[in-house]
Amino acid sequence: IILEFDFFHIQPFVGCYRDHLKIYDGSTSHSPILKGPACGKMAPAVISSQHKLLITMFSDGQKHTRGFSAKYRFVKCGKMLTASPTRIIGRVEHNGSVNPLEVSNCFWLFQAHRGHKVILEITTYNFQKSEKCTDAYLEISDASVAPPISRGIFCGTIPIPVIEGNALLIEFSHPGSKKQPGLRVDYKCIAGPTERKGEGSIQWSQYNALTLVLSMLLISPWTM
Structure with a gap:
C-alpha cells in the first residue's frame, strides 16, 4: 500500500509530543511503526511491506490547524x-x-x-x-x-x-x-533540513474540542 498526502499540517511541537499521526506496518498498534509520530508540514508518505496499514491520529484539541488529506494505492510491487x-x-x-x-x-x-x-x-x-x-x-x-x-x-x-x-x-x-x-x-x-515549506482518499481536520484519537485501517485486496 502506498500512502501519500494531498495536504498535511498538524500542530508542530518538539518531538511531536502533542498532536501527531502514526502509521503502522500492519493492522494493530503493536505492528512496526513505518512513520511517526509526525507533525508539522512534512508529509509522512510510506509504503507498507504487507497488505494492511494502520493510521492513528491523536489530538489534544488545543489548537486548530488544517489537518491532513491522504490518498492510497494498492500495488503489487x-x-x-x-x-x-x-x-x-x-x-x-x-x-x-x-x-x-x-x-x-x-x-x-x-x-x-x-x-x-x-x-x-x-x-x-x-x-x-x-x-x-x-x-x-x-x-x-x-x-x-x-x-x-x-x-x-x-x-x-x-x-x-x-x-x-x-x-x-x-x-x-x-x-x-x-x-x-x-x-x-x-x-x-x-x-540536511528536516522541514519543508511548502485510489481512495482520507480527510481529517483538527478542531478545538476534547482529546481525539482517530484510527483508520487500510487493507489491500492483494498480498505483497
Whole structure:
C-alpha cells in the first residue's frame, strides 16, 4: 500500500509530543511503526511491506490547524527504504520482465532519517524509447511535499540527474523485452533540513474540542 498526502499540517511541537499521526506496518498498534509520530508540514508518505496499514491520529484539541488529506494505492510491487546515519549508503537493483506481454510496474520510496536528506544516483539500461514517456518510463516525485511534486519523468536514453530530498518516490514502468530493461539506484544519506515549506482518499481536520484519537485501517485486496 502506498500512502501519500494531498495536504498535511498538524500542530508542530518538539518531538511531536502533542498532536501527531502514526502509521503502522500492519493492522494493530503493536505492528512496526513505518512513520511517526509526525507533525508539522512534512508529509509522512510510506509504503507498507504487507497488505494492511494502520493510521492513528491523536489530538489534544488545543489548537486548530488544517489537518491532513491522504490518498492510497494498492500495488503489487513496492518497498520503502530508509537512509540513516547508521545506514548511509545503499543500492537497489531491479530487472524488468523478458515477456513482451508482461508490464513491470514497481515503486520504491527512499526516506531520509530525521535531520538528513537522501541523494539518489539512478542508472537505467535497455529502456525503450516511448513517445512522451507514456509506455516505458521512470518517474521520480518528492513525497515529503503535500501534494507530491514530480521531479521528472524519464525514458529512452534521457539522462537522469542526481536527485535529493527527504522522501523520494520512484516508479518504474516498462513492458517486457528480450533485452530485459532495468535500473540501478545508489542512495546515500547526508545532513540536511528536516522541514519543508511548502485510489481512495482520507480527510481529517483538527478542531478545538476534547482529546481525539482517530484510527483508520487500510487493507489491500492483494498480498505483497
